[in-house]
Amino acid sequence: MTESSFDAEQAFLAWLSARDNHESVGRDDFRKDLDQEGRQEFDKLADDFLTLRARVGASQPDLQTGREIGRYRLIQELGSGAVGMVWEARDTRLGRHVALKLLYPHLAISDRAVQRFHQEARATAKLSHSSLVTLWSSGQTDNLHYLAQELVGDGRTLADVILERQEADTIPPDHWREMASHLAAIAEGVAHAHQHGVLHRDIKPGNILFDPSNTPRLTDFGLAKVADQDLSLTGEVVGTPFYMSPEQTRASVDASKTGTDIFSLGSVMYECLCLQRPFQGDSFETVAYAIQHKHPRRPTQISAQCPKDLESICLKALQKNPADRYVSAHALALDLMRFLQGEPVMAPPVSFTARLWRRTRRTLSSLGFVTYAPFWKRPTPDNSSDLPQAAAALLQDENWAALQKWADDLLDAGFYREAKVLHRLLLSQSPNSRRNR
Numbered sequence: 001m002t003e004s005s006f007d008a009e010q011a012f013l014a015w016l017s018a019r020d021n022h023e024s025v026g027r028d029d030f031r032k033d034l035d036q037e038g039r040q041e042f043d044k045l046a047d048d049f050l051t052l053r054a055r056v057g058a059s060q061p062d063l064q065t066g067r068e069i070g071r072y073r074l075i076q077e078l079g080s081g082a083v084g085m086v087w088e089a090r091d092t093r094l095g096r097h098v099a100l101k102l103l104y105p106h107l108a109i110s111d112r113a114v115q116r117f118h119q120e121a122r123a124t125a126k127l128s129h130s131s132l133v134t135l136w137s138s139g140q141t142d143n144l145h146y147l148a149q150e151l152v153g154d155g156r157t158l159a160d161v162i163l164e165r166q167e168a169d170t171i172p173p174d175h176w177r178e179m180a181s182h183l184a185a186i187a188e189g190v191a192h193a194h195q196h197g198v199l200h201r202d203i204k205p206g207n208i209l210f211d212p213s214n215t216p217r218l219t220d221f222g223l224a225k226v227a228d229q230d231l232s233l234t235g236e237v238v239g240t241p242f243y244m245s246p247e248q249t250r251a252s253v254d255a256s257k258t259g260t261d262i263f264s265l266g267s268v269m270y271e272c273l274c275l276q277r278p279f280q281g282d283s284f285e286t287v288a289y290a291i292q293h294k295h296p297r298r299p300t301q302i303s304a305q306c307p308k309d310l311e312s313i314c315l316k317a318l319q320k321n322p323a324d325r326y327v328s329a330h331a332l333a334l335d336l337m338r339f340l341q342g343e344p345v346m347a348p349p350v351s352f353t354a355r356l357w358r359r360t361r362r363t364l365s366s367l368g369f370v371t372y373a374p375f376w377k378r379p380t381p382d383n384s385s386d387l388p389q390a391a392a393a394l395l396q397d398e399n400w401a402a403l404q405k406w407a408d409d410l411l412d413a414g415f416y417r418e419a420k421v422l423h424r425l426l427l428s429q430s431p432n433s434r435r436n437r
C-alpha cells in the first residue's frame with residue numbers, strides 16, 4: 001500500500017463515519033487534501049461502496065433489542081464504526097453477557113473483509129491472560145458475521161483517561177505510578193501473546209479497556225499476525241499511524257517481529273506520561289517521517305514531575321532501531337515493575353545513552369571497530385562531566401568490579417549494545433588490559 005493509497009483509505013473511512021450521521025454528506029471535503037492518485041483511489045473506494053450497498057441493502061442491518069443472532073440476544077448497541085458495530089448481548093445458552101461485534105452485511109461480499117474480521121478470532125483463540133480481552137466464539141448467521149467476546153466494564157478506555165487528564169487543571173499525584181502499573185500489566189499481556197506467536201500490531205490507548213476493578217485489558221486483535229500466517233499484502237502498511245513503529249511505516253520485514261509491538265507500547269507510554277503523542281502530523285507521510293527520523297521531546301522536558309526512570313523506560317522502548325529497544329515485552333514489564341517497587345531500572349538514563357553513543361561513534365575505531373570512530377578516553381577533570389555521573393565515579397575510583405557487574409546486568413536484561421560499550425570500556429581502561437597491551 002502506497003502512502004497515497006493509505007491516505008485515501010483513511011479519508012474514505014472518515015467519509016463512511018460521517019455518513020453514519022448524514023447519509024447525504026459529500027465527498028469533496030474528505031478528498032480535497034489528497035494528491036491525484038489518492039483522489040482516484042478514494043473515488044474508487046466510494047463508488048465500490050455505494051455499488052455494494054445498493055446490491056446488499058442498507059449499510060447497517062435491521063437490528064433491535066431482543067433480536068437473536070445465533071445464541072446471542074441483543075440488549076443494547078454500544079458503538080459503531082466504519083466496518084461494523086458492537087452490541088451488548090446475552091448468551092442464551094450460558095447466561096452471560098458479552099460484547100457482540102457485527103460486520104456490516106455489505107462488507108461481507110468481500111472475502112478479504114470477512115477474513116480480516118475473523119482474524120481476531122484466529123489470533124486470540126489460544127490466548128488466555130488477565131490483561132487480554134477473552135474472545136468466546138465467532139460465527140455467521142442470517143448473513144451476519146459476528147465475534148462474541150468478554151464484556152469489559154462500560155467501554156471506558158485508556159484514551160478516555162488521557163483525555164480526562166488533558167482537560168483537568170492538575171494531574172493527580174499518583175498519575176505516574178498509576179500509568180506505570182497499567183502499562184506493566186498490558187506489557188505482560190503482550191508478552192503472553194508473543195509467546196504464543198501472536199503480534200498485535202495495533203496497540204493504542206483506544207484499544208485498552210478498563211474493567212470494573214480498573215484493570216486494563218488489551219482488545220482488538222483484528223490486525224494481528226499469527227505466526228507465519230498473515231492477511232497483509234506484500235508491502236502493505238497496517239496499524240494506526242500515530243502508534244506505528246518505524247518498520248511498520250515502511251512495511252518492512254521487521255514489522256512482523258515483536259519489536260514493533262514494543263515500540264507501540266513506548267508510544268502509548270509516552271502519551272500517558274506527556275498527555276500528548278510522541279509523533280504528530282496531519283497526514284500519513286508527515287507522521288511516518290517523524291516516526292522514522294525525529295526524536296520526541298523528553299517527557300521530563302514536558303512535565304518536570306515525570307520520574308526520570310519512567311522517561312528512561314519510555315525512550316528505551318521508542319528507539320528507532322528494533323535492536324536498541326527492550327529485548328521483549330516481558331523485559332519492558334519487568335523494568336516498569338522495578339520502578340513501582342523502588343528498585344533501579346535497567347534502562348540507562350537518557351543522558352547516559354545519548355552521551356555514551358555520541359562518544360562511541362567518534363572513537364570506537366581506535367579499538368578495532370571500523371563502523372565507529374575512537375572510543376572514550378580515560379576521564380579527566382576536564383571531560384568527566386561528559387560521562388554519566390555513575391560511570392564517571394566508578395572510573396575515577398577504578399571500581400572495575402562494579403563496572404563489570406553493571407555491564408553483566410545490562411547484558412542479562414537484554415541491553416546488548418549498552419553492555420558491549422561498558423565491556424569495551426573495561427577492556428580499554430582496566431589495569432589488566434593495560435598490562436596486556
